[in-house]
Amino acid sequence: MSTRGTDVKRWRSWSLQRRVLVGAAAVATIVLVLGLTAFAVTLDRILYSSAQDSARVQAAQVADVVGKGEAPVEAALEEIPGHGSILQIIERRGGVVASSEVARRAPITKLRPAPGSVALDQVTGIPGETGEPHAIVAQGVRDPRGAEFVVVVGTPLDVATDTVQTATGLLAIGATTLLVLLLVLIWRILRQALQPVERIRSEVARITRVRGRGHLTVPPSGDEIARLAETMNLMLDRLEQADATTRRFVSDASHELRSPLATIIAAIDVAARSKPLDRTTDQGRDEVIASEALRMQRLVDDLLTLAKADDGLPLALQDVDVDDLVDVEVRRLRATVEFRVTASISAARVTGDPVRLSQAIRNLVDNAARHTTGGVDLGVGVDGGDVVVTVDNDGPPIPESERGRVFDRFARLEEARGRDRGGSGLGLAIVRTVVEAHGGTVHAGASPTGQCRFEIRLPGDGASSA
Known part of the structure; x- marks a missing residue:
């Protein structure tokens, strides 16, 4: 230059x-x-x-x-x-x-x-x-x-x-x-x-x-600055109305879709059990339909979670042993996958919503399982006053320029589009929403051994699980 x-x-x-x-x-x-x-x-x-x-x-x-x-x-x-x-x-x-x-x-x-x-x-x-x-x-x-x-x-x-x-x-x-x-x-x-x-x-x-809620204070001067504030207030009103309409639509659509999806899944399950076992073609088709219906149901659930989060994610706070939540994911993963699953878990406790925290940890684990080529490593520990949860997979680390965008809604990295099957693009957005609602942070990076790592930091409550 x-x-x-x-x-x-x-x-x-x-x-x-x-x-x-x-x-x-x-x-x-x-x-x-x-x-x-x-x-x-x-x-x-x-x-x-x-x-x-x-x-x-x-x-x-x-x-x-x-x-x-x-x-x-x-x-x-x-x-x-x-x-x-x-x-x-x-x-x-x-x-x-x-x-x-x-x-x-x-x-x-x-x-x-x-x-x-x-x-x-x-x-x-x-x-x-x-x-x-x-x-x-x-x-x-x-x-x-x-x-x-x-x-x-x-x-x-x-x-x-x-x-x-x-x-x-x-x-x-x-x-x-x-x-x-x-x-x-x-x-x-x-x-x-x-x-x-x-x-x-x-x-x-x-x-x-605070996601677009509020108005600007209009100066009493009546000059150009005051007119600017008035115009921006009108713009904020329109944006807030549009945002509320969008969130209401997502929430209503999610609620309305859950019932027919549940009916479809139940009907497919009943039909699969009532058909003769030698009809392999119909059975394969039913399995595909059931899989896609379940995937749509997860997408609807994720959309509903994010729609609720926009209005303030409700949390049922209590003492949560984070090490127990991670241990459940380790056992689930070992029972359902064939690749290596290792864990390093120490006692760690926070004040939070166990259902939401479990959802966030599961989303990270499922994301690692989809992208790994040979294994997943999970860890729980205490660093200062923070509880740290790490989820590593042996895929390449996310590029530094993409580490913030990967937590956006429907964000999909170009190199992951071909092999990220089953992901909706909302899982990591839910992780960030849940973690931030608990006063914590989540970021993508690299482990000391050069693997892809996602790390959650939550403020600890000073106690550890027995």
Whole structure:
């Protein structure tokens, strides 16, 4: 993935509040830098223009004295105050005729405008100075005798430079302070504005945990957030009605199907006993019908169990010896299958519904028996304060990406579809429903020897069976 794609993904993973704050900070910083740059350039041009105008005035005054012959050229500068500027009178085609005290005899510029013309320049490194910048104005003049001279005025720009730096620095400090205050204000406004949204999110999460029952608190503000909460309440009402209708249908259908299924199974059993024994074809057909009817009956029972669980699975709580439940499954399995069945059982007791817990353990055992290639291992033990039940089979472990989905209703892994005969896809969903109703957890993984493992953890009651 390119760096740009990574940056975009990271940006989208941020919260809305963080993205708005960072975006506002970036835009404000760019505006601040551009504003400070424009301010510094503008102020520098203004001060430079002011220094240049001052130099023009001084040059015009000196040129007026020289042009009118009011004083000898060598003494013309004595008539004009320097005000910190460097003043020179240079023969247009010769050397320095007169110079202010701060300047040497070397010309400070190469500008040689004709009489009546003015030339401008900005230089650094004037002889005798320490590299300070100067605004140079050179004005050509002709004295009454016809001699041509150039009046040069160099106004120092160090004060202007210091002024620009100081003003820009103070403005940067003030603008940065205002930027920080603005970001704090934006953060507080965002947090206050998003609080109702976060409250709606937390309430929706709570409603999701209790399977869609409940309503959102509508803020009294009457703004967009309030209208969002009202719309979501309407949606939750429709979802709750649809969910209730579906669960009622499943429950009613399961109840209605149980009676005819029981009748069909009983009729097949009676017909099988009353027919002659040599009618092998009819007998095989009846066995298939009976098997499929029993399978349909188990599916109906599973659907009914899950429908009840959606409304809160009823539990008849009492002390349950989990090791006895597992021992029953071990003996049942050994009596009905030909592959190896091993067990490691320790005394363990929980508070729960023995019928439901037995159903959950049996579903795990039946699932292992359908998928094993050579054996099933069962275990019961105590780990800390939890009772742990493990069911292993020597098939491959479930891929990590599928270990959560395998407990969904009607979930069937692709690699198991061809050989998972007799499973309805509801057995593991019932296991999770029963275990979670008892405050426990169930997950799929791998045993220390690399076999497929399902593990149930139930909170123990601190006692063990005798």
